[in-house]
Amino acid sequence: MAEPLKPASVLYFPTLEAIVGYFAGKNKIMGKKILVAEDEKMMLKAIAFKLQKEGYDITTADDGRQAMELLRSGDFDLMVSDIMMPFASGMELVTEIKQLGLKTKTLLLSALGQENTVLKAFSLGADDYMTKPFSPNELLVRIKKLIG
Amino acid sequence: MKEWLLGYLFNEYPPIWISSWGILCLLTGSVVILLVILRSRLIKTRKIQLQEKFREEYEALLTEFVFDEEEYEVGEEKYNALVFRLQRAAKNDIRREVLVATILFLHHDFKGAPEKRLVRLYQDVGLEKYAFRAIRYGSWYEKAFEFTELGQMQVNHGLPLVLNYIGHYSTVLREEAQFAAVRMGGVKNLEYLSELNRSVSDWQQTRIMQELDQFPLEDIPSFYYLLDAKNDSIIVFGLKLISKYRQLDNPDKMVGLLWHENLDVGVAALSALVAIDHFPVADDLPNLFYSHDEQFQPEVIRAIGLLGNDSHIPFLEELLQRNDYDLVMAATKALIRLGYTLPANTTLSSYNKEIYKHARYELIP
Numbered sequence: 001m002a003e004p005l006k007p008a009s010v011l012y013f014p015t016l017e018a019i020v021g022y023f024a025g026k027n028k029i030m031g032k033k034i035l036v037a038e039d040e041k042m043m044l045k046a047i048a049f050k051l052q053k054e055g056y057d058i059t060t061a062d063d064g065r066q067a068m069e070l071l072r073s074g075d076f077d078l079m080v081s082d083i084m085m086p087f088a089s090g091m092e093l094v095t096e097i098k099q100l101g102l103k104t105k106t107l108l109l110s111a112l113g114q115e116n117t118v119l120k121a122f123s124l125g126a127d128d129y130m131t132k133p134f135s136p137n138e139l140l141v142r143i144k145k146l147i148g
Numbered sequence: 149m150k151e152w153l154l155g156y157l158f159n160e161y162p163p164i165w166i167s168s169w170g171i172l173c174l175l176t177g178s179v180v181i182l183l184v185i186l187r188s189r190l191i192k193t194r195k196i197q198l199q200e201k202f203r204e205e206y207e208a209l210l211t212e213f214v215f216d217e218e219e220y221e222v223g224e225e226k227y228n229a230l231v232f233r234l235q236r237a238a239k240n241d242i243r244r245e246v247l248v249a250t251i252l253f254l255h256h257d258f259k260g261a262p263e264k265r266l267v268r269l270y271q272d273v274g275l276e277k278y279a280f281r282a283i284r285y286g287s288w289y290e291k292a293f294e295f296t297e298l299g300q301m302q303v304n305h306g307l308p309l310v311l312n313y314i315g316h317y318s319t320v321l322r323e324e325a326q327f328a329a330v331r332m333g334g335v336k337n338l339e340y341l342s343e344l345n346r347s348v349s350d351w352q353q354t355r356i357m358q359e360l361d362q363f364p365l366e367d368i369p370s371f372y373y374l375l376d377a378k379n380d381s382i383i384v385f386g387l388k389l390i391s392k393y394r395q396l397d398n399p400d401k402m403v404g405l406l407w408h409e410n411l412d413v414g415v416a417a418l419s420a421l422v423a424i425d426h427f428p429v430a431d432d433l434p435n436l437f438y439s440h441d442e443q444f445q446p447e448v449i450r451a452i453g454l455l456g457n458d459s460h461i462p463f464l465e466e467l468l469q470r471n472d473y474d475l476v477m478a479a480t481k482a483l484i485r486l487g488y489t490l491p492a493n494t495t496l497s498s499y500n501k502e503i504y505k506h507a508r509y510e511l512i513p
Contacts, residue, residue, distance in 0.1 A: 042207050042250070043257055050215045135260030136215060 032147050033057045033074065037067035037081040037093065038109070047080065050136045051143070064088025068096055076104045077147045080139075083110045083117055091117070094124045105146045109134070195242060202246040210250050213269065214262040222268060234273045248275055252300055267301055276303040283309055292324045299328030307332050314340050323352050330359050335368055342374055347381035356385075357392065370397045380410045387416035391423035399426040406436050414440070415447055422451050430455040434463050446478040453482025461488055468496060468504070476500050480507035 034056045038044040041062060048058045059074060061067035065087035071079065079097065083090040090108045097104050108121050108129040118129050128142055156168040213220045213230060220227045237243040248270075255266045270276070279294040286294070291313070298306045310332065313325035326348070329340060338356075341348065348356075360368065372395065374386025387402065389395075405417035406429075418436075421429050430452060437448045449467065452460050464486075467479035480503060490496070490504055 040257075042211075042253055045207060046211045046215065046254065046258070049211045053215060133257050133259045133263075136258060136262060137260060 031057070032077045033059065034143070034147075035059050035061065035067060035070055035074065035076045035079045035081075035104075037061040037064065037079065037085060037090070039063055039082060039085045043082075047136075047139070050140070051080075054140060056143075064090075064092060067093055071096060071102065071104065072100065075102075078105045078107065078143060080107045080143070081109065083108050083121065091121050091124055091126075094121060094126045098125045107139075107142060107146060198242050199246055202243050203250065206247050206250045210254055210266075210269075214254060214258070214265055217261065217265070222265070231269070231272045234269070238273060238275060238278065244275070244278060247273075248297060251275075252297065255300060270301045271303065276301065276306060279303070280306060280309060283313075288318055288321055292320050295321075295324040295328040299331035302332060304332050311340060315344055315346060322346065323349070323355075326352065327355055327359065330356055335360060335363055338369075338371070339373070341382050341385065342377040344377075344379055344382060347379060348385055349381075353381075353385045353388065357388065360389075365393075368393055370395055372398050372401060375401055375405065380408075380413055383408075383413050384416045387413070387420040391416075391420040394424050396424055396426075399424060399429070402426075403429050403432065406432070407439065411440075411444060414444060418447055418451050422454050425455070427455050427457075430457065430460065434460070442472070442474070446474045449475065449478035449482050453478075453485040456482065456486060458486065461486060464488075468500060471497075473503065476503045477507050480504045481511060484508055484511050 034051055036044060036047050036051070036058060037060075038047065039062055044060055044062055048060050052058050059070055059076070061070055064085040067079070067081060067085070068088050070076075071093065079093060081090040081093055088096075090106075090110075094106050094108070097106060105127045106125070108118070108126050109132055110118050110121075110129055111132050118126075121129065127146055130139060130142065153168075157165060157172070159165045159168065209230070213227075220230060234247060237247060251266050251270055255263055276298065279297050282290045282294045295310060295313070298310065307329060310325050310328050313321050314329060316322040316325065326340075330338065371386050371389040371393070374382055374389070377383055377386065383405065387405070390402070399421060402417045402421055403426075406414050406421075408414050408417065433448050433452045433456070437445055437452075440448065449464070452464065456464075461483065464479045464483050465488075467475055468483070470476055470479075484507065490501075494501070496504065
């Protein structure tokens, strides 16, 4: 017969290992740099807010040309980009990343009915995509899967 | 006033004083018009500036609200303060316009928790009462916009008001009200369609069908009741829905529609019967073939190929002899689908043999 549960008689102190592990996990996210490229300003602000809140280091670009310049000058772990943008599309950005030999992962955002474009983006080397409208929590899960 | 001007205005010669007064009126009128234009321009510029200012304010506020669930927990102090602040803001027309546009935009682009939080906020702020007012007293474009707003924000208690417009003479109002009714009350509100006298366009049917994709399959009712509608476009729509959801409740009702005087209804009924694989109808199809003109006949033959059996082969073989490209092509495809192979000693003309080869190549490349 199982013994009845007894109330805890000692206080629980987290081990040093647990404390280090906790901060290491937080730092792991905090060190990650993400470039968000989206021409719809409200969408851009919303995504940036959500990711910043999670502790990512966010840089934003509101058109393809700006995103291209930032990609060349910065070292990003991930680029979250809309496919359709002025000056340079999300696919052109993916091509640029591959041509520059960057290790930046790419997650593309597409509107419904752009399946062919998405397939083309994958063939160019995109790592993941999401269709608008999307759940911000799902976006986070996918980002964590790509860059931790 | 200068004497020379008075001299012109009160001159004894009518041509001079008439033209003087005319010129004076023209100049005064121009100045007044210019002032009115300048004033309206200033008001418009000010409005745009305010809209921009409020947009930035609400974008930041709503983004924070939507994505910071812990901070703005529904029912808690900070949430209530936000609702109170927005209720006060909503009393101002420009602020309300921007607030609603921001809520709708965020609601459109994000799904999951943000979607629900925005609907809750919209309803708690009481923005629907302004929408109701605009529907009652606003101009047609305001009404149309409000239908979209109420539909998107699922203000279900506004449904009776929206239903007043589903048969409206204005196409825009009618279509927006119908679409909003579906969004607000779910699929149950398709019942209103069977009462409609005006036809529902293909575009509107497609919109409604697309919206129905949002509902779980278990909530989708049987659409056979739409087949009793007096409006042919509703019957066709009902058949499309039955076909899409493969509903098997009462196929015989659809068989009866094959002989409908409106060809569109007949074609849609046949497509629906094919979609639900209603094989018993195959025996009626040769009769249907002879009772319709050449516009409908290839469709009937195609249906025989999909629903028929070996007993239909002689009928189709007879059609192979015809001198009509569409019929021969359709009959050949139907025969191939039924597993038929053209015998070596066939009496077909060389032209029809070519059609046969072509159809065979299309189906079995």
